[in-house]
Amino acid sequence: MDEPNKPRFRDGIPYQALLLGGFATLATLLLVAANMATQGAIEQRQKEDLQLFLTQVIPPAQNASGLLENKLQLPAPGGKPVTVYRGIGQGRIKALAWELSGKGYAGPIRLILGLDAEGKILGVRVLSHAETPGLGDKIEAQKDDWILGFNGLSLGDPPEARWKVKKDGGQFDAFSGATITPRGVVGAIREGLRFFEAHKAELLDPPKGSQTSGRTEP
């Protein structure tokens, strides 16, 4: 249908190279521009999400304030430092929350874990994941209340050896058809609780007063 008399140039290699190169350049420019245009908004949205998730994993009844202000950076075994958000009430750390990453079926599962000062879980929520819709996405609190089953547990309850999905000899249910996803979530929470035990002193040290001294608290 559309066959205009082609100029010879169109049949040569240079035209093909220019065409492909041109489109690739154009696409790159567009993506760079879009990235610059959306970066701020996306970061803002993610911050709002974080705030929202923080209030979900640390219930307001804890009277813990200043979660976004009282940040603490700690080195983590994985290399990247962990930012711990800490809520303060009556001069003491009342609640803590930080981000975890679990190995999912399709890439990392980002979680946020909220603990009280004794290391008991106040709440866990999924921040982002790429699990199969309809199977693995039941870890989202909106779709299933599986993730709420962790509330109130800690590293001693159940004992550490039972912090696994049932298939691995632990006590947590997996979903039918998706074992890898819950396994990743349970494993990440277990690691998070271990992290709390290992860094208890620094984590529970209130920010004002002594910043660097190794004062230990029970």
Place this chain on the structure above:
Amino acid sequence: MSGIYSKIARDGLWDNNVVFAQMLALCPTLAVTGSATNGLGMGLATTAVLVVSNMLISALRRIISPDVRIPVYVVIIATLVTLVDMGLNAWAHDLYKVLGLFIALIVVNCAILGRAESFASKNPILPAGFDGLMMGLGFTFALVLLGGVRETLGSGTLFSNAALLLGPWAAFLELKLIPDYKNFLLVILPPGGFILLGFLLAGKRLLDQRGNPS
């Protein structure tokens, strides 16, 4: 003139349906049709991309030379999907949280490349856009049908979580068809999807033969 459009509509929705006739896009089809709602989300997101990509490729069809058309289409489609992904994430974040899972899957949807190659590259912009719309709606129809059957047999519900995708007004769509249903795992997993897809295909052939006994 309207003859072309009604033929495009018939082709897209039934005769040449992406899933039931062309047998394209089976990977996203089987991946997301665990529930009717997911099928609907994937279908609508794909339709939007298909309309825009078809129109864009149709507009550029005189510039793109046949020898490098495929890589050029791939670059255009991938860019488009990434732009949609970023834009939704930034400005329609609530929708993104629901559709985000599906958007990345659209890039690998060969139906989009297929329409670019077989229709958009040979037709003017308007029919190309209309073809994208109809193919997309046909795809949506297939996904919702397959998702509905798999969800009913697999989990005993229909349109669960529709309110998350479409807003609170859609809550009436969420049905619990069979109370205390013990999930039928095979149907939810991709092999069950394949088997049910086979039955649906057989059903379509049967309908076509009844209508046209030759």
